[in-house]
Amino acid sequence: MDDSRETFGPRAFVTGFPVKHSRSPLIHGYWLKTLGLPGSYRAHEVAPADFPAFIASLKSGEAGFVGGNVTIPHKEMAFKLADDPDALSEELGASNTLWMEGGRLKATNTDGGGFTANLDGRHPGWDKAHSAVVLGAGGASRAIIQALRDRGIKEIHLVNRTVGRAQELADRFGSSVKAHSMAALAEVMHGAGLFVNTTSLGMDGEDAPEIDFSPLLSDAVVTDIVYVPLKTPFLVQAERQGFAVVDGLGMLLHQAVPGFEKWFGHRPKVDDKLRALIIEDM
Ligand code: ATR
Numbered sequence: 001m002d003d004s005r006e007t008f009g010p011r012a013f014v015t016g017f018p019v020k021h022s023r024s025p026l027i028h029g030y031w032l033k034t035l036g037l038p039g040s041y042r043a044h045e046v047a048p049a050d051f052p053a054f055i056a057s058l059k060s061g062e063a064g065f066v067g068g069n070v071t072i073p074h075k076e077m078a079f080k081l082a083d084d085p086d087a088l089s090e091e092l093g094a095s096n097t098l099w100m101e102g103g104r105l106k107a108t109n110t111d112g113g114g115f116t117a118n119l120d121g122r123h124p125g126w127d128k129a130h131s132a133v134v135l136g137a138g139g140a141s142r143a144i145i146q147a148l149r150d151r152g153i154k155e156i157h158l159v160n161r162t163v164g165r166a167q168e169l170a171d172r173f174g175s176s177v178k179a180h181s182m183a184a185l186a187e188v189m190h191g192a193g194l195f196v197n198t199t200s201l202g203m204d205g206e207d208a209p210e211i212d213f214s215p216l217l218s219d220a221v222v223t224d225i226v227y228v229p230l231k232t233p234f235l236v237q238a239e240r241q242g243f244a245v246v247d248g249l250g251m252l253l254h255q256a257v258p259g260f261e262k263w264f265g266h267r268p269k270v271d272d273k274l275r276a277l278i279i280e281d282m
Helices: 003-008 024-035 048-060 075-081 087-092 111-122 139-150 163-173 182-189 233-240 249-255 257-264 272-281
Strands: 011-015 040-043 067-070 097-101 104-108 131-135 155-159 177-180 194-197 221-224 244-246
Touching (some): 024 272, 048 075, 048 104, 067 257, 075 087, 087 104, 087 139, 111 221, 111 249, 111 257, 139 163, 233 244, 249 272
Parallel strands (some): 011 067, 131 155, 131 194, 155 177, 194 221, 221 244
Antiparallel strands (some): 067 097
């Protein structure tokens, strides 16, 4: 990127611990370059003990950033330290996108919106499903369940290795979300139109259990938030069994859109060239 554009424009960051594997600098760098905008976006590693001081320097302007993304393990603390977290951050207890506005630190959470935008782009009509199965009960699962409910999915079956954790999460949402153990998987898949893996199972070439997807509706969609590899073991199995599949890379790309727009003033597009750039880097 040409130096003057980086020197003079708004500066944004992604912070996490560790953060060096983040692909966000590649995504925002691509948009800055293709849109010809001045500005920079850099990875900025901050240890948990130093995070409150980092946020203080962001608010005072000393850090020189207009805002940034926050990833593991800082999302909950980012929510707590923001001046004005939005309603979605409040519901999730976590924020991944921060920006300064009128001298105040604003915060939102774009994970769930990124998830649904990816499905909208790659399998329009997915939200006609009455019932969905969500595997895993961590932070990503919480954001996705909230987004599925916001999109009108009536019945959500939350399946988790530790059923108590699934129950705790389901209790936050009321009767439309039901918690189950892994043993109940086949039963709750019956008649579901969407299957989502939110666990790390199958990541980076690790094995994942065999799943019989046949109880799903024949036009069901199977998706995974893991995107390395792009075709995860769950997606390979589902495709082999004749189901439509959507990989998780688009969620990463779409969750980045609202932040970029806040910091740099233009709404960027998720296009095939960007997808190819990230795949090349994997
Ligand atoms: P995140 O916030 O990214 O969603 P997390 O909070 O660590 O991550 O949650 C990870 C999820 O993957 C959990 O649902 C976890 O199951 P437990 O609650 O039983 O720990 C699930 N998970 C991780 N490894 C798993 C494995 N080997 N088998 C089954 N589930 C697994």
